[in-house]
Structures are given as structure tokens and as C-alpha cells.
Amino acid sequence: MKQFRLVWQSLLQIKGAALLLMIVLTLALFVLTYLIGLIRYQNYSRTLLEQAEINNSVYLKLAVDDNQMAQDMYGTFSAIARTYEEIADWPGIKEIISIYSYGSMKIDGINYQMLVYNDALLRHFSMAVDGRWFPDKPVSVDQPLPIVLGGTGFSDFETGDVLTAEYSRTQKPISLNVYGKVKYPGYTLSLSNGSTIILSDYLLSDQPVILVRDEPSLLSRLDTSDQVMIDRNAWVVFENGLSEQQQGELLTRLGSYGSYHTYEDIITASRESHIEQLKEILPIPLFLFFSAFSCLFSISSLYVMRNAQNQILYFFCGCSRKRMIGILAQGLFMIFLPPALLNLLFILFYPTISQADWLNLHQVVLDGTSVSLVLLFLAVLLVFLLLPALMISRRHTPMQLYRRMSS
Amino acid sequence: MIEVHQITKNYQLGKAKFTALSDISLTIQPGEMVAIQGRSGAGKTTLFNILGCLDTMDSGTYRLDGQQVEKMKDAELAALRCKKIGFVLQEFALINQQSVLFNVMLPLFFDKMAYRTMKTRAMEALHKVGIANLARHKTNQLSGGQRQRVAIARALVNYPEIILADEPTGALDSKTAGQIMQLISELNQQGMTILLITHDDKMAAYCQRRIVIEDGKIIEDQLTQ
Structure with missing residues (x-):
């Protein structure tokens, strides 16, 4: 004193x-x-991006006819999904990381997009969460649907909460069990960006999203059709050990479906852009x-x-x-x-x-x-x-x- | 008791070395009142700094009440200044925006003492110098003589054994200067050791001993009374 x-x-x-x-x-x-x-x-x-272990991959921007999309949205989405399934079967392609959705969920009057995370997505882009990324085994359909909350705007919800939401397609209530919340800063992978230049900062989103696991019972649980909504862009991961020629051939083939950016290009462009941006x-x-x-x-x-x-x-x-x-x-x-x-x-x-x-x-x-x-x-x-x-x-x-x- | 033996102090002025004190030895007994005189630049202030534990010497020894000062570290020197030495300076050295009481209490901030005790001790010191009624005044509202009394009260507040005064009357008129010297003499009569640096022979006349320094050396050391 x-x-x-x-x-x-x-x-x-x-x-x-x-x-x-x-x-x-x-x-x-x-x-x-x-x-x-x-x-x-x-x-x-x-x-x-560097920790996602997708060094041997490209960010593919599928060429999609926007008029066709406007006329037949679900048909176009199906075509995109089919294209990616085909590409996944090509020799030398290890997996496709894509994000798709079967609609949205309304909680307390607010609509949240519901994104489906498959194994590939979870393997490469499961950000740190409070709680956990879904149960180890699928839960029975009479149990609340396990979800993970991503992005910002979920301060009222905690892991372990059981929420009642209204599913947009059926307008029916559905019970959700919050298994995890993506830790701050809460960003999740976004594949919606189709800009000419793709940078790491464009590949994240802090929009509030409800993430569900892709499992066989999902559609029946949601009581909906298989009309999928899918991002036209995806990560195409190559098998390891491909020769330069094989990789070149794959890239040429992918190029006929749209345009792509290799992982190295994105990382390099991101670094350069970050320096430029700071300047x-x-x-x-x-x-x-x-x-x-x-x-x-x-x-x-x-x-x-x-x-x-x-x-x-x-x-x-x-x-x-x-x-x-x-x-x-x-x-x-x-x-x-x-x-x-x-x-x-x-x-x-x-x-x-x-x-x-x-x-x-x-x-x-x-x-x-x-x-x-x-x-x-x-x-x-x-x-x-x-x-x-x-x-x-x-x-x-x-x-x-x-x-x-x-x- | 102050005992200095062969102390030397040099200053570096650019590339040149200036010897401020050269082989100074002196002993001051408890209760003495000593005037240190000399021309400007003779080394008085350097001696004042060293005796006041404000500065270090280059060589020699300094014992203050048996304690070896030259080996002490900064914190030990600070404690010694706090407990054993009171300073009275020409320009009063007061915090102008603060009250008389705060100024007098200042040394006690650096001692282990409760705030209430500090106030009591400060009031006691103010009584001793006859200005207890001014305790709540700001120091910039006081006359020169009153300010120097505040400075003396501050020097006394920690019951020091020695008071070092550097031209304590330099900024005062002759009448007030006489009163201040009277007060300092009274403190000496009560047993306090006083070291007074002054140009003024009239002020030096209050002292029992006179030391004259020139070019960093003692050229005269004699009893005057």
C-alpha cells in the first residue's frame, strides 16, 4: 500500500x-x-490443409452447366455425385473428399445447413472438437441422431445436449444428440469455392453447420429421398507411388471434367497471397x-x-x-x-x-x-x-x- | 563515526580523466559539526556523495559506524541512507505538489513501518522544527525558510545519526539563513553529527571544525571553536 x-x-x-x-x-x-x-x-x-495429409491430391472444380443446374437442380447434383463416383473408381485414384447434404435442420427457428461427413472427410478434415466426432458404432434409429456442431453461433448448445430440430424436407421433428462441437475458432472444411485462385483461407467456413455421419441408415432415419445436394468441387486424392506419367495422365483426364489446382499450387499460392495480403x-x-x-x-x-x-x-x-x-x-x-x-x-x-x-x-x-x-x-x-x-x-x-x- | 581512508574518485570527461578526490582521509566523531569548504570543482560534492552513500569511490575505504561501506551493494547502501543519514539540500528537494506531511514521511516509505506510525513520526519531526501547523499545506505554498524546515524535518524523521547538508542556506535570505543554521546547531547540540557543505564563511562559523578541500585534497582541517 x-x-x-x-x-x-x-x-x-x-x-x-x-x-x-x-x-x-x-x-x-x-x-x-x-x-x-x-x-x-x-x-x-x-x-x-498441411495436416490433412492430402499432399498427393488436386482440388477439382467440376465444370457444371449453370443453366442446367437452374432447370434441374437435383438432377445436376446427382450427375455431379455420379461423376465423382466414377472418378473414384479410376485406377490411381485413392479417394474423393466431397461434401454433400440432404437439406437443413431448423432449431429454435433458425435454419442450419446439415452436411454429411463420410469416412474420407472425417479421416482428413476432422477438426479438433469438444466432445467427439460421432459414436464408434452407428446408433439405432430410435436413438437421437448423433451430430457435431461446426462454425459459430452455437453458444447455447453443449455436448451431450439432446435437441429437437425440424428437418427441412419432411418438416418433421427429429431428435439430435450433440456428440461434439468443433473447437474455437470453429471453422470447418468448405468446398464451395470455385474461384480462379484457390487459397487455403477460402477452404474454410465459420458458418454454423450441423454435421452428421454418412451411414446406411441415414436416409431412412431422415425419412427422405436420396436427392443429394453436393458441392461441385472436391479433393481428388491420388494413390501414393504413381509415376509422373501416370499422374500426368490422370491430371489430363481430370482436366477434361473441369479445372483443378494441385495441393502444392494451393499451398504455394496461399503462402504468397498471405505475404501479399499482409503487405x-x-x-x-x-x-x-x-x-x-x-x-x-x-x-x-x-x-x-x-x-x-x-x-x-x-x-x-x-x-x-x-x-x-x-x-x-x-x-x-x-x-x-x-x-x-x-x-x-x-x-x-x-x-x-x-x-x-x-x-x-x-x-x-x-x-x-x-x-x-x-x-x-x-x-x-x-x-x-x-x-x-x-x-x-x-x-x-x-x-x-x-x-x-x-x- | 565516519572514517574514510585514502579515498580516490575519478570521473571520465570525454577522453580525459578528472580526479575529483585524491587520497582523502578523515575521521568525524559522533556529535561533531563539520563545515566542508572549498571553491567550485574542488571536490566537495563528490565527498558529499561518497559520505552520503550516494556514489561509490574508486579506491580507499569508508567505515560508517563500523560498517564497511565500499563493499556494500545498491540495496544495502539504500538501507544505510534510509536509516543513518538525513539530507538537506540547497533547493530544498521537496515534492511541490504534495503536502508537507507527505514530504516529511518520504524516507519512511523505504523503511518497514506502518503508515499510521509514519504519520506520527512525521508530525513529531515537524514539531521539532516548529512547523507542525503547516502539515497539510502543499510545499509550494510555503516560504523558503519554511520549505527548508520541511527538508530538515524530513532529514530527521528516521532518527538518523548524521545529517549531510549541501548549501542548506544557499537559497535563503540572510535572516532566514541564520534561523536555519540555528536550528541545525540545536540538532547538533542534541547529539547529531552534522556535515555542512558551504561557501559561506558565516555559516561555516556555526561549526566546530572546518575542512577545506582544493583540487580533490584536504588542505586544511582545523577546529574553530
Whole structure:
């Protein structure tokens, strides 16, 4: 408490500036947090792809006649599904990773798309979940349908919950058992992107989705037809050990069905794009950040200078140099505390906020790692801002400083 | 008791080395009141810094009440300053925006003491210098003489054995300076050791002993009373 009075005394020297410093630091930390979140999302999306073990694969964008799709949607979907079944049977093709759906589920008045995850999808793209990815053995049809919740917007539901939903095709209620929830940031694989350039960040979605397992009893359980809705794009995974010629032939053959991007191309393009993107996005946040930083440094220097005389008095009165720096550091720490707390609370609660869909900064990952990075930044900043005081106290004796300041 | 033996202190001024103190030896008995005099740059302040445990020496020994000061670390020196030495400086060295009471309590912040006890001790010191009625005033509302009394009260608050005063009357008119010197003399009569750095022979006349320094060496050390 005694120490606090001295720290408070040091802060009183720069009341207005301290307030300004708090505001500037709050903004700087938010900019920093956003940048960290952005970079982390880019790394996260690339890492997911790299961990999917699909190095020997291509992202196939099947050429589909949109007019035909408009005229006969389900017929076109069936044709897409059949094409992928055919491709899966080609020699040299190991498996096809595609996403399909049999409609949506309405829970508490909100429609959620229901996606069917087959073994291939689960093998390569089962993100970390709270709970688990479906039961080991199929449950009987009179039991609630096992589901996993993906994306954001499911803050009200927990694993183990049994929910009643209305199935869009039959308008009948269906009982669902939440086996798992995709862990924050909650992204799931998305194959809906057919852009000319495919990047890892396009292959994820944080849209709320209900994931069900592909099993023989699914259609009868849903009491629906086999009218499937399927993404026209899919990952085509090659067998290992194919010769370059065999792979080339397969690629030529796949090329006749549409266009494709190899896994390596996507990873390379993603890396390059992330660097480019950062170059494009960074200048404004960096400008703001460095402006804030300069402001921080100026005000901190002011803080150190305004307190120098008091610090010297403390030294005369029996304060050690270490403790003098400690008092200054604690003063800066107190200025840092409100912005840091505000920022850290935002980061800590962001997953909940985004899950509840109150605020969603898309393609940004904020979690415990961001907290560590922000704290690390603050620690480095604190040391950096104390450097002038440290240097002054090393170069001059307190009496020299006192005389200089008195005169 | 203060015992310094052959202390030397050099400063590096650019590439040149400047010897501020050269082989200084002296002993000051408890209860003495000593004036240290000399021209500007003679080495008075360097000696003040070393005797006040504010700075280190390059060579020599310094024993304060039997404790070997030159071997002490920063924290030990700080504790020694806190418990044994009180400082009174020319420009008062007060925190202007703060109350008289806070300023007097300052050394006690660095001692292990409850805040309530600190207040009691500070009031006691203010009574001793005759300005207890000004405890709640801000120091920038006080006259020069009152401010120096606050500084003296602060120097006394920790019951130190030694008071080091660097030109304590330098910023005061002659009448007030006389009153302050009277107060310092009274403290000495109560048994406190006083070391006074001054240019002013009138102020030095209050002391029983006069040490003159020139070019970092003691050229005169004599009893005056």
C-alpha cells in the first residue's frame, strides 16, 4: 500500500497524458490483436490443409452447366455425385473428399445447413472438437441422431445436449444428440469455392453447420429421398507411388471434367497471397500502430522526465536504484493495466461473443495464444519504455541529476 | 563515526580523466559539526556523495559506524541512507505538489513501518522544527525558510545519526539563513553529527571544525571553536 502511494504519486505527474496514453494504448492493442488474429487465421488455414495429409491430391472444380443446374437442380447434383463416383473408381485414384447434404435442420427457428461427413472427410478434415466426432458404432434409429456442431453461433448448445430440430424436407421433428462441437475458432472444411485462385483461407467456413455421419441408415432415419445436394468441387486424392506419367495422365483426364489446382499450387499460392495480403493490409494498421507507439514513447519519456526529480528524492531518502526503476515500472504498468485488461477481456470473451454471433471478425483467430502475444508485447514495451530511465540512472549520479534539474 | 581512508574518485570527461578526490582521509566523531569548504570543482560534492552513500569511490575505504561501506551493494547502501543519514539540500528537494506531511514521511516509505506510525513520526519531526501547523499545506505554498524546515524535518524523521547538508542556506535570505543554521546547531547540540557543505564563511562559523578541500585534497582541517 505504501509503495502504491509512491506509484500513484508518480502517475499524478502526468494525469492528462496518462489518460491519453491509456486511450492510445487501448487502440494500439486492438490493432495489434487484429493483426495477430489475421496472421494466425492465415497460418491456421494453411496448417489445417498441411495436416490433412492430402499432399498427393488436386482440388477439382467440376465444370457444371449453370443453366442446367437452374432447370434441374437435383438432377445436376446427382450427375455431379455420379461423376465423382466414377472418378473414384479410376485406377490411381485413392479417394474423393466431397461434401454433400440432404437439406437443413431448423432449431429454435433458425435454419442450419446439415452436411454429411463420410469416412474420407472425417479421416482428413476432422477438426479438433469438444466432445467427439460421432459414436464408434452407428446408433439405432430410435436413438437421437448423433451430430457435431461446426462454425459459430452455437453458444447455447453443449455436448451431450439432446435437441429437437425440424428437418427441412419432411418438416418433421427429429431428435439430435450433440456428440461434439468443433473447437474455437470453429471453422470447418468448405468446398464451395470455385474461384480462379484457390487459397487455403477460402477452404474454410465459420458458418454454423450441423454435421452428421454418412451411414446406411441415414436416409431412412431422415425419412427422405436420396436427392443429394453436393458441392461441385472436391479433393481428388491420388494413390501414393504413381509415376509422373501416370499422374500426368490422370491430371489430363481430370482436366477434361473441369479445372483443378494441385495441393502444392494451393499451398504455394496461399503462402504468397498471405505475404501479399499482409503487405496490402499492414500499412494502415502499422501506421496506426507506430503512431500509437511513438505517442506511447513520448508520453512515457515525459513520465520518466517528470518523475526524475522525485525519483532522485526517493534515492536520497533511502530508495535503491532497482526500487526506483520498480516504482516507474509499476506506474507504467498501472497505465498499461486498463487497456491490457480491456483487450485481454475482449480476446478471452471473443470466442463466446463470436459463437453467440454478436460480433464476428471473419477470418481472424483470437484465443489464448493472442493473450500470450499481447502480454509479451506489453512486457517488451515496458522494458523499452524504461530504457531511458535505466540509462540516465547509470550515467549520472543522483546528485548530478538533482543539480541539473534544480538549475 | 565516519572514517574514510585514502579515498580516490575519478570521473571520465570525454577522453580525459578528472580526479575529483585524491587520497582523502578523515575521521568525524559522533556529535561533531563539520563545515566542508572549498571553491567550485574542488571536490566537495563528490565527498558529499561518497559520505552520503550516494556514489561509490574508486579506491580507499569508508567505515560508517563500523560498517564497511565500499563493499556494500545498491540495496544495502539504500538501507544505510534510509536509516543513518538525513539530507538537506540547497533547493530544498521537496515534492511541490504534495503536502508537507507527505514530504516529511518520504524516507519512511523505504523503511518497514506502518503508515499510521509514519504519520506520527512525521508530525513529531515537524514539531521539532516548529512547523507542525503547516502539515497539510502543499510545499509550494510555503516560504523558503519554511520549505527548508520541511527538508530538515524530513532529514530527521528516521532518527538518523548524521545529517549531510549541501548549501542548506544557499537559497535563503540572510535572516532566514541564520534561523536555519540555528536550528541545525540545536540538532547538533542534541547529539547529531552534522556535515555542512558551504561557501559561506558565516555559516561555516556555526561549526566546530572546518575542512577545506582544493583540487580533490584536504588542505586544511582545523577546529574553530
